[in-house]
Amino acid sequence: MLTNIKDFQSYLDTYQESIDNPEKFWGAVAEAFTWNKKWDSVLEWDFTKPEVKWFQGGKLNITVNCLDRHLPERANQTAIIWEPNDPNEAVVKLTYQELFDKVCQFANVLKNNGITKGDRVCIYMPMVPELCIALLACARIGAVHSVVFAGFSSSSLADRINDASCKLVLTSDGGFRGGKTLALKAIVDEALLDCPSVEKSIVLKRTGEAVTMQPNRDLWWHDEVAKADTHCEAEIMDAEDMLFILYTSGSTGKPKGMVHTCGGYMIYTTYTFKNAFQYKEGEIYWCTADIGWITGHSYIVYGPLAAGATSMMFEGVPSYPDMGRFWQVVEKHAVNIFYTAPTAIRALEKADISYVEKYDLSSLRVLGTVGEPINEEAWHWYDDHIGKGKCPIIDTWWQTETGGFMISPIAGITPTKPTYATLPMPGIQPAVMNENGQELAGNGVEGRLCIKFPWPSMARTIYGNHERFRNTYFSAFENKYFTGDGCKKDEDGYYRITGRVDDVIIVSGHNLGTAEIENVIDEHKEVCETAVVGFPHDVKGHAVYAYVTCYHTPDNEEDLRQEIITLVAKTIGPIAKPEKIQFVSGLPKTRSGKIMRRILRKIAEKDTSNLGDTSTLLDPGVVETIIEGAL
Structure with a gap:
């Protein structure tokens, strides 16, 4: 059995x-x-x-x-x-x-x-x-x-x-x-x-x-x-x-x-x-x-x-001594089953593909993800470059x-x-x-x-x-x-986790899952990773605030903002369009890779008087940088 x-x-x-x-x-x-x-x-x-x-x-x-x-x-x-x-x-x-x-x-x-x-x-x-x-x-x-x-x-x-x-x-x-x-x-x-x-x-x-x-x-x-x-x-x-x-x-x-x-x-x-x-x-x-x-x-x-x-x-x-460490270890031990977090996948996706290509990953048979919903772009990168379409x-x-x-x-x-x-x-x-x-x-x-x-x-x-x-x-x-x-449970009975219910933003009476919006924004070729939170809005009750990290510093932030807004409106609907998009160098994460949306929510609400203990974050300094650039 x-x-x-x-x-x-x-x-x-x-x-x-x-x-x-x-x-x-x-x-x-x-x-x-x-x-x-x-x-x-x-x-x-x-x-x-x-x-x-x-x-x-x-x-x-x-x-x-x-x-x-x-x-x-x-x-x-x-x-x-x-x-x-x-x-x-x-x-x-x-x-x-x-x-x-x-x-x-x-x-x-x-x-x-x-x-x-x-x-x-x-x-x-x-x-x-x-x-x-x-x-x-x-x-x-x-x-x-x-x-x-x-x-x-x-x-x-x-x-x-x-x-x-x-x-x-x-x-x-x-x-x-x-x-x-x-x-x-x-x-x-x-x-x-x-x-x-x-x-x-x-x-x-x-x-x-x-x-x-x-x-x-x-x-x-x-x-x-x-x-x-x-x-x-x-x-x-x-x-x-x-x-x-x-x-x-x-x-x-x-x-x-x-x-x-x-x-x-x-x-x-x-x-x-x-x-x-x-x-x-x-x-x-x-x-x-x-x-x-x-x-x-x-x-x-x-x-x-x-x-x-x-x-x-x-x-x-995964980044020490360089961004190829996971793949070096897979080759070294002829790993058959590899189970990791979407946060790690997105970070490795951001690195030059040569870090993957120099290693033999042919021993891999099964790949897995854990910890949070994986966005579509990261899923395809994982499938194409690590699993070679076979895992x-x-x-x-x-x-x-x-x-x-x-x-x-x-x-x-x-x-x-x-x-x-x-x-x-x-x-x-x-x-x-x-x-x-x-x-x-x-x-x-x-x-x-x-x-x-x-x-x-x-x-x-x-x-x-x-x-x-x-x-x-x-x-x-x-x-x-x-x-x-x-x-969401689709027509085939498949379940898709849309994020914590406390990470659901109710915009003009519409329930919007933050994970769904993040997934769409992450589809943009310039975008590496996104965290979406809600913030109070006079008319809508709440609106969408997106913190976005990019692979490279945007040539024109305003143009990129409009492209992202258009992408979200087209994919989910106009109601889901971010009201504010802040481009950031990094997101506040625990050492295990979890994004601390609670902190981002307080910054979006302009309530930074009590952010709680940030000492356990992977990079506590990123919080101050985000506050300084807040919209």
Whole structure:
């Protein structure tokens, strides 16, 4: 049942089966895993509370499914390939046996330092193999890991540590990112001035930078590992026990600690990994995400390893030492499946094509995108220049809250359309809702995207605040999970995500998705990337403000503005024409590549008194430049 989709008809049959009898369907999928005790019931749920339990009474450990069960057949197969930031540094390859030994050894380190089942462990580390080892070691002993992306400020880190009452912090002296060295230990030191729950910090040597080690609190990773043996029995967990907490942005500014549990998450991430990518035995799979985000949790660590895949970790950035790094790595490791973000694709598209053409990309079989809707121009560039027209592109839509892919093509099986996430994965029951709470039946509709039936990997709550969980996701539409996204469902039943509903601009009563307008503007040959927001308008209520980056400085900005306005009016309609177009050198982005539209919205509204913390942006200076040029 783990790889049951072989052609489009089998997708349709599988999907129908999963909707007609979801408990039977997911029960059959779950049989492919190793359990200490079989479940009493497949599913218990009530969206009004909301409360969802999958495989209740089932006992297991996710690391047994990621490691132990593979050892008889694939002990010597590479589990993790680590490609360092500096291309001249040695690659690390860990077999399943080596990874198993290291995970057990570090699990003993955790136990030796007082960590037991249910304790929360904060992990603030660069993309090194020890990060993957740390996640699995926590899961081995039933500790709850909370990974914080190693680009957040000390105050953001402290907020997350305190919210989860973490007992231990795992970090490193520093990290490398492109040409920069990050002082991670110093950031942790500052955060821990205000984190009373933390008893100890274990520090990995990565950069060799001098750091301050606080007696009785800070321990060196290598010293602790030297004391630990490589035998550690896996803690037997209930399917509904917490596996991890992962923080995601909240509309109120306070991050939300999404709680994911052991059984359903394991089953769904593994199933979607194997089927969406159509992973084949022995292939090299590379997801370029950071493990600090859900993509890294689900599709670098847990899904691929539970599937027995070879998964690549990358410490660097696509532009270092030059804009050909991704393609150099693809050639070097003969990568078969490549999964990255539209932001990265657009940045690489902007570079000279010679950075692509000098490398052999013939090993690639499947391409994927994640994180935001991909615009049509970038999709075609990716298809033409990276896939050479031979690699299916799976445009995956999902969220931190969903745990795994929700709407996505099945590689080489689902006929694709540029900018469309296409069709739901088995078990996923989308509903397109209007603002009055009515489901819009059939195809050719547009509205708000909800899910009307539970799926195994969905978040169970917000840590310590179930009421906020209910209000955020289950109060807008009765008995449905509200994704917060808008969507179009075309005449073929294909879904296109049109952007966050809070990124919908209502102009003269018309709902305009920002992603749709951005997609059109990005089609202009001079335009590299666009971010669209709404701003107050005396007549229309709101109007469209577009921030546009170009490949080259425009010869005549006014002429280009008129060309863009004409293009939008022609493609979407006159109502969608931007009222203001500001040409900018860059957009405010997080280090993971997410455009901070909240900041752009405030600039457009001429409310720059409180832009919030901009220190976590990739380039904080870009904000001042945009403010200076605001229209």
